[in-house]
Amino acid sequence: MADAVVVGSGPNGLAAAVVLARAGLDVELYEGADGIGGGLRSVPLFRDDVLHDVCSAVHPMAAAAPFFRAFDLAARGVELRHPPVGFAHPLDGGRAALAYRSLEETCAGLGADGPRWRSLMAPLVRHSPALVELLLSDHRRPPRDLSVLPALPALALGVLRHGTALAGHRAAGFAGEQAAALLAGVSAHVVGPMPTPVSAATGLLLGHLVHASGWPLPAGGSRVIAEALARDVRAHGGRISTGRRVDDLRELRGTRAVLLDLGPKEFLRIAGPLLPARYARQLRAVRYGPGAAKVDFLLSGPVPWADPRVGLAGTVHLGGSRAEVFRQENLVARGRRGGRPFVLVVDPAVADPGRAAADGVRPLWAYAHVPHGDGADPVAAVTGQIERFAPGFADTVLAARGVPAAELERYNPNYVGGDIAAGAMTPRQTVLRPVPRWDPYRTPLRGVYLCSASTPPGPGVHGMAGWFAAVAALRREFGVVAPPALAP
Structure with a gap:
């Protein structure tokens, strides 16, 4: 069993996998869909020579977010x-x-x-x-x-x-x-x-x-950002499996750290019986926009x-x-x-x-x-x-x-009712995502962390939720205090 498993290959899941693999861990990433990317997918819909971005298309955060500034997309061939x-x-x-x-x-x-x-x-x-x-x-x-x-x-x-x-x-x-x-x-x-x-x-x-x-806009479509992140994961020994849907968190027993690029509804689906009743109620009470x-x-x-x-x-x-x-x-x-x-x-x-x-x-x-x-x-x-x-x-x-x-x-099951923010951006839910906890990424289950847009800082292709969750897991589960460098 790998040291760490990441479930979901949206930008935050990929960012988390990058951080963990660069820290020297044995990392596996599971994606339920046939292709990686989550909100970073580009496919031909009507003609083979015309690509469509099926979720996000414009990326101010990819140019501005601290994670991507350190990761340096330009040095990785992303224009x-x-x-x-x-x-x-x-x-x-x-x-x-x-x-x-x-x-x-x-x-x-x-x-x-x-x-x-x-x-x-x-x-x-x-x-x-x-x-x-x-x-x-x-x-x-x-x-x-x-x-x-x-x-x-x-x-x-x-x-x-x-x-x-x-x-x-x-x-x-x-x-x-x-x-x-x-x-x-x-x-x-x-x-x-x-x-x-x-x-x-x-x-x-x-x-x-x-x-x-x-x-x-990234030349070649949003998918090139996901591909750059995936290349880095693989370059540091990580493995990525598509078409691998996790239906029960107990499938991942034996893994020291599990990072879930999942919203509250999906977390409840795979882990509901394992969660403390109060925490489960709080997840069910999350409002969607x-x-x-x-x-x-x-x-x-x-x-x-x-x-x-x-x-x-x-x-x-x-x-x-x-x-x-x-x-x-x-x-x-x-x-x-x-x-x-x-x-x-x-x-x-x-x-x-x-x-x-x-x-x-x-x-x-x-x-x-x-x-x-x-x-x-x-x-x-x-x-x-x-x-x-x-x-x-x-x-x-x-x-x-x-x-x-x-x-x-x-x-994308994280988009409950079509809510692409993965939780309504109310004043309370902007700060206390998804539930009120000092560490919003750590769950009550040992070694299990959330890293989706349902955690701070919220929606957007910025990778920051994946970064924060991975850094928390490294510190608590592996004793790694200094996060790894992200530069090529």
């Missing part, structure tokens, strides 16, 4: 490509707000709200690495890098102004529609009610990154955006005005259908022309936020929302595949 515009937010009437890598260029396009956007983002950009380390921490300890301290007042003020009832008041926020919509769109990545302190913090984290390390319904399009050419500048963006947020985004996200959070969905669109070929075929056919990635467990096919609703800001879009669609939120859980 993170930056689109001309990080993200865009079209509005009715052919207008759009654009977030460029350059803070000054972004501010210049926001008119009278340019100085307000600068005052909001500039302090965060100046201290970005330390701020990211703080926000992607285990949420249990004070910041290690004290250079973040000058950014904290700006962060707190931004959360107050844009994460409370003040968000609707011009005196506290933005005077115009474009900047307000631009921030609301990026804040909606929280996939929950708005405005809240968590939605504002999400918007400030992701929003400032576009002006710092950027919002890149709204769902994501996925649509993969095959297009004959670029999206015909009403504002052609939107075609320079790797990511596009479709939700209309700030008020409309808030209204729709709150409707969905209450479990109600109706209205026009908030939609995220990614056009990979904007940053990576190789993603388009020789005849110009290209993939388009889209998510819609829908009520938890919604079973409706999202293709028509998503097509209609894109068509609203890109008249003629439907004429470019050669094929489409819709995956309702209810079916997304079949693709």
Whole structure:
């Protein structure tokens, strides 16, 4: 039996396996699906020469997170490509707000709200690495890098102004529609009610990154990140088995450390009879958020955006005005259908022309936020929302595949009811994930740790939950105090 077994090959499971294997342990990783990656999978859906990212597509965290900065994707042959515009937010009437890598260029396009956007983002950009380390921490300890301290007042003020009832008041926020919509769109990545302190913090984290390390796409699709992590595991003696589903934790008896890239529901499925009653009740009480319904399009050419500048963006947020985004996200959070969905669109070929075929056919990635467990096919609703800001879009669609939120859980059991955050991002559950414990990765079962997005710091392709869980296991189970280096 191996020294350590990792169950699940999402980014956190792979990160945990990297750390454990580099520490000199004999590591096995089990993945229930036929391929590795979890949220990092790219496959041909309609044509062999066109790859579609079936879960995540854009990776600001892969460029910014401490784990990936140390792992050094570029040195491992992974090229993170930056689109001309990080993200865009079209509005009715052919207008759009654009977030460029350059803070000054972004501010210049926001008119009278340019100085307000600068005052909001500039302090965060100046201290970005330390701020990211703080926000992607285990949420249990004070910041290690004290250079973040000058950014904290700006962060707190931004959360107050844009994460409370003040968000609707011009005196506290933005005077115009474009900047307000631009921030609301990026804040909606929280996939929950708005405005809240968590939605504002999400918007400030992701929003400032576009002006710092950027919002890149990996050349060749998201799968190349998973492949780089897997190569490192194997290079240090680790073994990876796909199609190996664990149905009972007792199958892994004899292993000194078991790290589970699983959410609470899956943990209960494989370990329920072994868990203390109180801990099991706490896991069952975990709240899940709204769902994501996925649509993969095959297009004959670029999206015909009403504002052609939107075609320079790797990511596009479709939700209309700030008020409309808030209204729709709150409707969905209450479990109600109706209205026009908030939609995220990614056009990979904007940053990576190789993603388009020789005849110009290209993939388009889209998510819609829908009520938890919604079973409706999202293709028509998503097509209609894109068509609203890109008249003629439907004429470019050669094929489409819709995956309702209810079916997304079949693709990845951690996405309960289509909740890609693996647990609602409420203020309580953002910090106390998945249950209130000082060490959120260690479970009551000896040698068993959780390392999924259901633990801090939460969702995203950052690898930090895997890092924290692996470091905890090394220290407690093997007496290894100094974590291994991650550089190639």
